[in-house]
Amino acid sequence: MKRPFVEQPAIVALLIAAQSACAAFFLWDVTADGLVHSATGQLDLHFGIEAAATAALIGGILFEIRILTRLLRRKAHLEQQASLAARAFHDLVEARFDEWRLTRAEKDVAHFTIKGLSIGEIAGLRGSAGGTVKSQLNAIYRKAEVGNRGEFLSLLIEDLVERRPGPIA
């Protein structure tokens, strides 16, 4: 999910950096002007406008820092929620596997299957033969009382949808 351009924290951070550099320059400039003018006793309108503009710029930067803080907090919050949801799904899946009395090896293969790996890939990861994985998959499908990978997956997803979990801690 792509966020709108203006809500990307990196863009806001870059903007803050660029504006801070500008603000530092203007602040230095206006302070130097102020020192010269106050020495000669003539603080004119031009100086007043410059000072006000610099103050406004700094105010804007402070405001942007608050926005950036909020964006980063929200992002961290969403990531945490997503990881909690992933953990909840994992727990749910584990519970089902226990229910079906899958062996340790079958559980491994089942997890890889959920992640979308092919039989060949699973065999490679587990260092076993393709035939072994195939027979393990058959055992998994038999214990879960399904016919194929599609049914196996929809069985697990159904659990998620039907369980209607309360708010995740």
Add this chain to the structure above:
Amino acid sequence: MPARTHKVWDPLVRVFHWSLVAGFTANAFLTEDDSPLHELVGYAVAGLIALRILWGLVGTRYARFSSFPPSPSGAMEQLSDIANGRKRVHLGHTPLGALMIYNLLLTILAIGATGYMMTTDAFWGLGWVEDLHETLVLWAEFSIVAHVGAVIWESRRTGVNLPRAMVSGVKTVPEEIKIEA
């Protein structure tokens, strides 16, 4: 609260850092702009930077550029830590600190280059060279103010006394704080 200590900055890094501070301060505020001393200090500072760049390629673990590559994603991660109040300590340079290091190395190198140009026949007396030299110095001064401010901020935030680490070479990390490799 017990704390863990980690040796991170080798002597060359520390001597470089404080020599650079001395050299920059001398030329920015103390020496006459057109004096031989200003030029001499300028060459010394350029030599320091060259040495540091070399050390960044062949030096000790935390001195190497490969231990603090410029990383926008790392910088955002660190900003996120700050925004969320997560305390995580980087043993070497932090990602934001790394960006400042590259900024300062390049800026000061460019100050040296424009300063040298003013001494050559080809560029002597050219207005834009002098303007560029002075603008870069101003930029370096802003950067140093930001650098010092950030060091104080990060020291308070993470509880690791960073200025002391740049003197002793040792970072003292409070027990409860998570260390990022």
